[in-house]
Amino acid sequence: xxxxxxxxxxxxxxxxxxxxxxxDMILRLSYSYLGxxxxxxxICQTVLLRLMTKAPDFSDPDHERAWIIRxxxxxxxxxxxxxxxxxxxSLDAAGEPEAPAVPDGTVADAVARLPRDQRTAIHLxxxxxxxxxxxxxxxxxxxxxxxxxxxxxxxxxxxxxGA
Numbered sequence: 001x002x003x004x005x006x007x008x009x010x011x012x013x014x015x016x017x018x019x020x021x022x023x024d025m026i027l028r029l030s031y032s033y034l035g036x037x038x039x040x041x042x043i044c045q046t047v048l049l050r051l052m053t054k055a056p057d058f059s060d061p062d063h064e065r066a067w068i069i070r071x072x073x074x075x076x077x078x079x080x081x082x083x084x085x086x087x088x089x090s091l092d093a094a095g096e097p098e099a100p101a102v103p104d105g106t107v108a109d110a111v112a113r114l115p116r117d118q119r120t121a122i123h124l125x126x127x128x129x130x131x132x133x134x135x136x137x138x139x140x141x142x143x144x145x146x147x148x149x150x151x152x153x154x155x156x157x158x159x160x161x162g163a
Contacts, residue, residue, distance in 0.1 A: 011052070018048055022065070025128065026072050032123040033076035033116065043075045069128065070138045073120070110160040111153075118153035121146050 005013070026047050030040035050071060058064040111122055120139060124130045125146075132150070136143045 015048075015052055018051060022068050023048070025065075026068065028127060029069065029072050029120075029123060030076055032111075032119050033073070034079065035112070039079060043072060043079065046075055047072050066134065066138070069124070069130070073138050107157070107161065110157050113160070114153050114156060117141075118149045118156070121149040122153045122157075125150060 023044055026044040027040050030043040031037065034040055034043070047068060051068065056067060058067065111119060114122065117139075121135060124135045124138065125132070130138070132143050132146045135141075136146045139146070141149075
């Protein structure tokens with residue numbers, strides 16, 4: 001007897017597929033924007049929930065991936081602009097940073113020290129493999145601006161890494 005999937009099973013299978021396919025990418029991109037593991041995890045959950053509840057109709061996997069990257073970038077920008085993030089806490093109350101420390105002198109450390117716009121361009125281009133035109137659409141910047149950010153970031157990285 002053949003088992004027909006229920007609506008709940010279909011939804012669970014789709015949620016599992018989305019988490020397995022995109023959670024690492026969303027976390028990496030969010031962390032590159034925010035510098036906080038906890039905030040990156042919140043953004044990841046928000047983006048995946050938004051994807052499941054809105055259930056947009058995508059023409060192909062590249063369209064789905066682009067939507068997720070754009071939604072992640074927008075959610076990060078929204079969080080950075082939110083008043084809740086601007087509240088201050090004494091250094092004693094803040095505790096230790098949640099993100100794992102990256103040893104000095106590594107490429108990841110040098111990338112983490114770049115200005116946010118350059119760090120985002122580097123991450124999307126080199127870690128996610130996106131072309132400049134797509135990065136420009138996602139970040140709402142011109143292709144020339146993205147090219148310049150990448151150029152400046154590479155120069156800064158060469159200097160920082162002694163290459």
